[in-house]
Amino acid sequence: MNWILLIIGGLFETGFATCLGKAQETTGKESYFWWAGFVISLFLSMFLLYKAISVGASPIPIGTAYAVWTGIGAVGAVFMGMFLFNEPVTFWRMFFVFTLIASVVGLKVVSN
Template identity: 50%
Template sequence: MSWIYLMIAGCFEVGFTTCLKLSNNFTNWKWSVAFFICISLSFHFLNESIKTIPLGTAYAVWTGIGAVGTVLIGIFIFKEPSDFWRIFFIMLLIGSIIGLKLVSK
């Protein structure tokens, strides 16, 4: 169950980074509220996951999910560039996340 909590935490991390951009420096109150809800839930689920997953592994996976998800949101929603090297390093990060899952007890 801890790995599911960690995946949920990572998804909420993508949510809070997206809301951060949409909040327009916290001037849009709806997106600002959404940011605080997402960040609170992200930390809650991260905290639940570290009850059985080693802290270093959980943190690396959490930030990895957040980074990959945020880059993908940037590419697909905010029309940020998606050149070869950017995609290459995203795939490398995904491989690292899977590797951490495979070697963790």
């Protein structure tokens, strides 16, 4: 269950990065909507990280949890940047994103 909480928390980290980017692009009431999404996503992301490291019979070690959480957020933010903000898609960029994914999966595999 803690791994599911951690993965959802990582997705909310992607959400707060995306909301931050959109808030910077917009003005007026639309900007407030994105800022609200940023704050809500930030809170939920941090809360789920906290729950993953402190709840249940086998909490995830903080080093592993933080690395996986930030990895999910980083990969998600890169993909959202490509899809929503027209950031470049290059071979080397994708190579290192997939290296990061492999590292996150590796941490999950070697964790108890």
